[in-house]
Amino acid sequence: MNLILLFPADFILNTNRVRLTGRRHTHVMSVHKAGVGDELCVGMLDAKIGTGKITALDKDKLEMEVALERDPPAGLPVTLIMALPRPPMLRRTLFAATSMGVKRIYLINSFRVEKTFWQSHALREEDIRDQLVLGLEQARDTRLPEVFLRPKFKPFVEDELPQLAAGTLPLVAHPGSVTSCPRGVDRPVTLVIGPEGGFIPYEIEKFLELGFNAVGLGERILRFETVVPAILGRLF
Amino acid sequence: MNLILLFPADFILNTNRVRLTGRRHTHVMSVHKAGVGDELCVGMLDAKIGTGKITALDKDKLEMEVALERDPPAGLPVTLIMALPRPPMLRRTLFAATSMGVKRIYLINSFRVEKTFWQSHALREEDIRDQLVLGLEQARDTRLPEVFLRPKFKPFVEDELPQLAAGTLPLVAHPGSVTSCPRGVDRPVTLVIGPEGGFIPYEIEKFLELGFNAVGLGERILRFETVVPAILGRLF
Numbered sequence: 001m002n003l004i005l006l007f008p009a010d011f012i013l014n015t016n017r018v019r020l021t022g023r024r025h026t027h028v029m030s031v032h033k034a035g036v037g038d039e040l041c042v043g044m045l046d047a048k049i050g051t052g053k054i055t056a057l058d059k060d061k062l063e064m065e066v067a068l069e070r071d072p073p074a075g076l077p078v079t080l081i082m083a084l085p086r087p088p089m090l091r092r093t094l095f096a097a098t099s100m101g102v103k104r105i106y107l108i109n110s111f112r113v114e115k116t117f118w119q120s121h122a123l124r125e126e127d128i129r130d131q132l133v134l135g136l137e138q139a140r141d142t143r144l145p146e147v148f149l150r151p152k153f154k155p156f157v158e159d160e161l162p163q164l165a166a167g168t169l170p171l172v173a174h175p176g177s178v179t180s181c182p183r184g185v186d187r188p189v190t191l192v193i194g195p196e197g198g199f200i201p202y203e204i205e206k207f208l209e210l211g212f213n214a215v216g217l218g219e220r221i222l223r224f225e226t227v228v229p230a231i232l233g234r235l236f
Numbered sequence: 237m238n239l240i241l242l243f244p245a246d247f248i249l250n251t252n253r254v255r256l257t258g259r260r261h262t263h264v265m266s267v268h269k270a271g272v273g274d275e276l277c278v279g280m281l282d283a284k285i286g287t288g289k290i291t292a293l294d295k296d297k298l299e300m301e302v303a304l305e306r307d308p309p310a311g312l313p314v315t316l317i318m319a320l321p322r323p324p325m326l327r328r329t330l331f332a333a334t335s336m337g338v339k340r341i342y343l344i345n346s347f348r349v350e351k352t353f354w355q356s357h358a359l360r361e362e363d364i365r366d367q368l369v370l371g372l373e374q375a376r377d378t379r380l381p382e383v384f385l386r387p388k389f390k391p392f393v394e395d396e397l398p399q400l401a402a403g404t405l406p407l408v409a410h411p412g413s414v415t416s417c418p419r420g421v422d423r424p425v426t427l428v429i430g431p432e433g434g435f436i437p438y439e440i441e442k443f444l445e446l447g448f449n450a451v452g453l454g455e456r457i458l459r460f461e462t463v464v465p466a467i468l469g470r471l472f
Binding site for chain 2: 002099101141218227230232
């Protein structure tokens with residue numbers, strides 16, 4: 001945790017002081033090994049970053065006096081659309097994408113997405129949010145990404161995607177594609193990443209019809225949590 | 237497992253047939269759900285890739301007739317030098333780097349590497365090899381990376397690094413560096429990645445003395461397993 005993310009409910013009414021218990025309190029005790037008077041990096045959800053000076057710390061609670069002064073880092077101008085990965089991979093990918101600054105993520109269906117993935121606990125709102133919060137704390141960011149679930153492929157691609165992709169560079173990462181992924185782009189991107197086995201021809205055709213460019217990253221098959229940083233590092 | 241990695245000991249003497257038990261056998265039964273006659277992608281350690289046609293499959297063993305025909309994908313022209321990450325992160329980073337095609341990895345010490353990390357099971361030769369094999373199987377590669385442990389910073393940097401870096405583009409990823417990491421380079425790279433808190437001034441100075449360029453990736457602090465793919469995706 002390189003930043004402690006604060007929420008409105010953490011604040012003691014009408015003060016600039018917070019009282020934390022639970023995970024963040026434990027982390028400061030056991031990992032930061034901080035004490036009264038120490039200053040930690042904090043950030044207010046969807047708002048500024050600053051410092052929290054520890055005013056009280058015992059086995060039950062952590063209290064800090066908070067001064068918020070600077071803006072969080074800019075987000076990446078990308079909408080990330082991924083075929084739903086298997087649950088452990090989903091968690092790691094949400095974490096990685098959030099830490100890199102992605103602010104809008106769509107999880108979509110594909111023929112090669114196992115139906116059971118859509119029933120996973122990892123898709124519960126609070127479980128998704130946990131990963132996003134961890135990703136923000138990792139990267140010293142405060143702006144929570146939005147995550148949308150789209151368990152039906154066709155309605156998403158036909159009714160929603162055209163507007164999402166309008167005015168952006170639309171890319172679909174597709175294994176075996178000979179066009180290599182562009183580098184250092186200067187405009188917003190809509191980036192679609194298929195399942196590990198790739199989209200089926202019907203699906204890839206749908207993206208191409210909408211003007212998407214199929215791009216590859218060579219012959220290697222990479223996991224979601226590897227390919228997402230690799231492509232984002234290349235694009236921005 | 238997108239490729240089943242084969243070892244010389246898997247082959248039935250003087251034949252092109254292999255007999256597998258253990259992890260690979262279980263995986264083919266439970267994940268591939270394959271049967272006799274099915275063909276799977278296989279590769280010989282440090283050699284060619286091809287197909288294995290299943291000739292026998294029961295609860296004890298898997299037998300395949302193997303035809304190896306094509307070369308594995310090219311490796312990346314990079315020597316990756318990382319401050320030793322904490323064990324779970326080390327495992328994921330070895331996996332990710334291997335899947336992306338890194339063939340030479342040095343794990344080095346730094347003031348901010350916790351001493352206990354050097355005692356971790358994750359550094360045992362067989363544990364490291366497990367991650368490398370999984371990374372190769374993920375990416376359909378066969379060439380095992382070499383991993384070197386260098387628990388003393390100064391002797392490594394002074395006595396070994398100059399020769400390693402000779403003739404390459406030497407980069408050290410350093411948080412807060414204003415020069416951004418180059419893109420699409422056309423020559424071999426020696427890439428150094430520091431611990432999450434960054435190298436201390438003495439350490440970064442040592443790299444700069446050797447002609448390394450300190451490069452940044454913005455203000456975000458990323459985990460090893462995220463920053464490695466992000467930089468590699470950008471460089472190559």
